[in-house]
Amino acid sequence: MKTLFWLLILLVSVQVNAATCRYVKTDGEVLYANVAIQNAKKGACFGAEDPVPEKPKSKSASKNSTPADFPKVDNATQQARDGTRKQILQKELETERSALSQAQSANKADEIGIHQQNIQMLEKELTSVK
Numbered sequence: 001m002k003t004l005f006w007l008l009i010l011l012v013s014v015q016v017n018a019a020t021c022r023y024v025k026t027d028g029e030v031l032y033a034n035v036a037i038q039n040a041k042k043g044a045c046f047g048a049e050d051p052v053p054e055k056p057k058s059k060s061a062s063k064n065s066t067p068a069d070f071p072k073v074d075n076a077t078q079q080a081r082d083g084t085r086k087q088i089l090q091k092e093l094e095t096e097r098s099a100l101s102q103a104q105s106a107n108k109a110d111e112i113g114i115h116q117q118n119i120q121m122l123e124k125e126l127t128s129v130k
Contacts, residue, residue: 021045086129093122 022043023031031037100115
């Protein structure tokens with residue numbers, strides 16, 4: 001008896017979440033169901049909450065667009081900044097290579113892996129510098 005009770009509760013809870021739709025069969029008979037009915041035209045649905053549709057994204061605004069009030073710099077200033085950045089990255093790369101050779105001579109396996117990874121990342125960053 002308890003099993004039958006819980007089975008009914010489960011079935012009712014599943015049915016509550018389903019949308020009920022109005023169907024009109026070819027002979028004019030009107031049916032209401034939460035599953036599609038063959039040879040019947042689907043009408044209005046009600047009962048289940050419809051998901052909120054996503055707002056259409058504006059085509060003019062891209063993901064990387066800069067705001068109108070964002071400060072801008074001239075090309076010469078930007079090139080100077082890029083040159084400084086490149087020098088800093090090269091200096092960091094030299095430091096990491098030195099630290100790697102020290103870790104290798106001291107046979108510190110855990111530090112060797114970290115320095116190798118840092119070197120790879122710095123080299124990758126240097127290739128992206130203009």
